[in-house]
Amino acid sequence: MKVLNIIESAYRATTEEQDDTIVWLSHTLKAAGADLGVLLRGNAVNYAVRGQDAAGLAFGAWRQTQPPRLANDIAALPTKVFRSMCCPKTSRNAASKQAISSPGSSASRATASPASSPPTTRFGTGNPLPLAGTASPASADFRAYRSALTSSTVFCGSGR
Amino acid sequence: MAEKKTLTFALMDAPYESGRTTTALRLIDIAARRGYAVNVFAYEGAVLLPFSRQQPHPNAVHGRDVAEENHLLTKEVVAALIVEAARNGGKLDWVNCGLCVDERGAGEAIDGVRRGAPADFWKMAEASDNTLVIGTR
Numbered sequence: 037m038k039v040l041n042i043i044e045s046a047y048r049a050t051t052e053e054q055d056d057t058i059v060w061l062s063h064t065l066k067a068a069g070a071d072l073g074v075l076l077r078g079n080a081v082n083y084a085v086r087g088q089d090a091a092g093l094a095f096g097a098w099r100q101t102q103p104p105r106l107a108n109d110i111a112a113l114p115t116k117v118f119r120s121m122c123c124p125k126t127s128r129n130a131a132s133k134q135a136i137s138s139p140g141s142s143a144s145r146a147t148a149s150p151a152s153s154p155p156t157t158r159f160g161t162g163n164p165l166p167l168a169g170t171a172s173p174a175s176a177d178f179r180a181y182r183s184a185l186t187s188s189t190v191f192c193g194s195g196r
Numbered sequence: 197m198a199e200k201k202t203l204t205f206a207l208m209d210a211p212y213e214s215g216r217t218t219t220a221l222r223l224i225d226i227a228a229r230r231g232y233a234v235n236v237f238a239y240e241g242a243v244l245l246p247f248s249r250q251q252p253h254p255n256a257v258h259g260r261d262v263a264e265e266n267h268l269l270t271k272e273v274v275a276a277l278i279v280e281a282a283r284n285g286g287k288l289d290w291v292n293c294g295l296c297v298d299e300r301g302a303g304e305a306i307d308g309v310r311r312g313a314p315a316d317f318w319k320m321a322e323a324s325d326n327t328l329v330i331g332t333r
Contacts, residue, residue, distance in 0.1 A: 051218045063257040095225045095273045096280030101266045
């Protein structure tokens with residue numbers, strides 16, 4: 037069974053958890069044998085941005101020594117069978133909905149004009165893409181994965 | 197010398213559920229460093245912030261054992277804030293809503309946390325220079 041794990045709610049308690057719990061869950065399920073794909077959507081596309089630095093959190097004499105390193109956690113996902121994908125800004129909603137509702141389809145708005153909708157991030161600073169293992173929904177990687185979905189099992193992060 | 201203010205915070209989010217909690221605790225940290233009198237009324241899930249039975253854990257995904265992971269425990273943060281406020285001549289008075297504690301079985305809190313009721317929050321707010329309620333969503 038293939039699973040597409042869509043992550044949209046971003047930075048929800050990541051400083052307390054020292055990671056994103058749904059990215060962590062993806063690692064764990066993959067290690068348990070699940071055939072998983074991850075789609076970063078909405079604000080969560082920023083997880084693929086290198087150069088994020090949450091270090092320095094302190095309360096009184098207490099210091100956080102292991103801040104979340106979300107880009108590292110994304111990059112560490114096994115990339116051959118477990119692809120992280122960032123939706124192009126201009127078509128991310130259509131692309132992701134289509135990926136869920138019609139897994140057998142080979143066409144989407146995203147695939148129709150990939151050159152006009154390059155991967156981007158809402159926060160858009162630093163050195164966003166590509167991380168190893170990331171791909172756009174416009175890419176052949178995403179189309180191949182979507183076509184291979186035989187089940188609509190989808191995990192999503194908690195709501196905002 | 198800067199004026200020593202009295203501030204009251206009402207928190208509602210449970211630990212490990214929202215970035216709002218981290219932000220609230222950072223605000224309280226600033227007030228504690230300034231030696232302010234800080235009141236916190238923990239309502240609903242926030243009563244678990246100083247729950248004394250929180251335990252750190254290793255993290256296999258990160259490849260770190262329990263010591264290396266050094267997981268953030270909110271009970272330790274609350275304890276550090278209580279100490280910091282006292283060290284700077286202020287005080288952090290943390291009040292857990294008693295009924296919220298009971299329904300969650302969260303009665304075991306760290307030292308410095310006391311049980312109270314919404315009436316305590318009202319009294320604290322009346323005696324404060326300002327009150328900030330950070331509600332859950």
